[in-house]
Amino acid sequence: MQEVMNAPGDAARAAGCPVSAAVSAHAADPLDEIAHAIGPGPFAQLFLFLSPQADAEALAARAATLFPGTPVCGCSTAGEVTGAGYDEGQIVAFALPRRGFDVETLVIEGLDRLDTRALIADLLRARQSLGRRAFSRRHESAVLLVDGLSGQEDALVAALAGGLGPLPVVGGSAGDGKDFRRTRIIAQGRVLENAAVLTLLRSDCRVRPFSLDHLRPTEARMVVTRAEPHSRIVRRINDEPAAAEYARLLGLRPDQLSTYVFAAHPVLVRAGGRHHVRAIQHADPDGTLTFFAAIDEGLVLTLAEPQDIAAHLERELGALSAEAAPSAILGFDCIFRRIEAEGRQRGREVSEILARHRVTGFSTYGEQIGALHVNQTLTGLAFFPPEEPR
Incomplete structure (x- = not known):
């Protein structure tokens, strides 16, 4: 015990x-x-x-x-x-x-x-x-x-x-x-x-x-241009396939996306005068991204930069x-x-x-x-x- x-x-x-x-x-x-x-x-x-x-x-x-x-x-x-x-x-x-x-x-x-x-x-x-x-x-x-x-x-x-x-x-x-x-x-x-x-x-x-949280906003921003809010799925970002565009902004290929990448590079939304994390749960085979929290079309997402977590x-x-x-x-x-x-x-x-x-x-x-x-x-x-x- x-x-x-x-x-x-x-x-x-x-x-x-x-x-x-x-x-x-x-x-x-x-x-x-x-x-x-x-x-x-x-x-x-x-x-x-x-x-x-x-x-x-x-x-x-x-x-x-x-x-x-x-x-x-x-x-x-x-x-x-x-x-x-x-x-x-x-x-x-x-x-x-x-x-x-x-x-x-x-x-x-x-x-x-x-x-x-x-x-x-x-x-x-x-x-x-x-x-x-x-x-x-x-x-x-x-x-x-x-x-x-x-x-x-x-x-x-x-x-x-x-x-x-x-x-x-x-x-x-x-x-x-x-x-x-x-x-x-x-x-x-x-x-x-x-x-x-x-x-x-x-x-x-x-x-x-x-x-x-230990995350700070960067200058890299993107716009959700197609989403299914009820299922927290984003299909397109900047009018490009969501997973591919997110990977491109990180300098990665879509096949390099992983749970660790999502954990290390979340996105932020601004509400109530401060930024809040919108974590990505996983990338789907059809190139969409599934999130852990509410997401909607027109939402501006900002890539986050982590501070030293410890x-x-x-x-x-x-x-x-x-x-x-x-x-x-x-x-x-x-x-x-x-x-x-x-x-x-x-x-x-x-x-x-x-x-x-x-x-x-x-x-x-x-x-x-x-x-x-x-x-x-x-x-x-x-x-x-x-x-x-x-």
């Missing part, structure tokens, strides 16, 4: 701060080991991030009996982030003690047929219920886990924004390793697809949302500790960041930085911050011990 305790563990637990653990997906009874590692609780919420090697159905059923009275939700991953940094083949638990948290969970099914009005009504009822139960807890936030192959993240976060307003919300899109075949959401003892689960939090712990990560995570060190960080790290780091021989260094700053979470197929679905970021919540009463 690999135990990942937030330092200092006893003090964090006593203050009601999150605690975490990770065990092998191949353990005889991984949830029993997790229960032993995180302690008796009680817990307001338990997040589980599962390697694709794990038996999600069996774990969902086991969790319902092993943690009675505790809401359990989670998802499959494209890799895990544990006390060892980047990891594989693990089940990661991130638990919110009842001493420091109250939660309300909203399961959202049928993402391809969202009823926005009904969703906002359900969301407002959930927020009101949580507010009545936990009015004395000062800090609010929300965590969203969503099917990473649904293609509906953009529509979902836009719909949720109508009921969340300025409430800080972060999230991650469930993964399936590097296979891109099947992603799963766990909620209420069930395993779901084409679904999402939103957890509303009120806490005594101070919470700071963040989203960071140095940037150290600097940004260090800034979170400028006044006080977080007791825990829940992180959603895009799979393409891991692919790029490994491709540039910086994987071990990035992994060590994540471990040193106590980041726990998983590698995603996309991230959510506020009303935006983004790619190639590390997005999450930093939790700080409650302030001492004056």
Whole structure:
């Protein structure tokens, strides 16, 4: 068993701060080991991030009996982030003690047929219920886990924004390793697809949302001239076949395009006064490009230039500790960041930085911050011990 305790563990637990653990997906009874590692609780919420090697159905059923009275939700991953940094083949638990948290969970099914009005009504009822139960807890936030192959993240976060307003919300899109075949959401003892689960939090712990990337815009721009927005497919760029034109701008042939090339050379769109990544999932045999996020005709894309991923990560995570060190960080790290780091021989260094700053979470197929679905970021919540009463 690999135990990942937030330092200092006893003090964090006593203050009601999150605690975490990770065990092998191949353990005889991984949830029993997790229960032993995180302690008796009680817990307001338990997040589980599962390697694709794990038996999600069996774990969902086991969790319902092993943690009675505790809401359990989670998802499959494209890799895990544990006390060892980047990891594989693990089940990661991130638990919110009842001493420091109250939660309300909203399961959202049928993402391809969202009823926005009904969703906002359900969301407002959930927020009101949580507010009545936990009015004395000062800090609010929300965590969203969503099917990473649904293609509906953009529509979902836009719909949720109508009921969340300025409430800080972060999230991650469930993964399936590097296979891109099947992603799963766990909620209420069930395993779901084409679904999402939103957890509303009120806490005594101070919470700071963040989203960071190490990419800068270049002068190289292109225009999407033919696309299928519903499927995130771009057929033509600058009125040329999309894959060929993207490759030409990089000085490559179309047959040289690869997952690493897409990770190392993403494109950016400008929105809300800043650039956001639009990561390319793959090139298709017909010369089209499939993206991880919303794309449309007329959109101006800018080629990105990466900074040093390790140095940037150290600097940004260090800034979170400028006044006080977080007791825990829940992180959603895009799979393409891991692919790029490994491709540039910086994987071990990035992994060590994540471990040193106590980041726990998983590698995603996309991230959510506020009303935006983004790619190639590390997005999450930093939790700080409650302030001492004056």
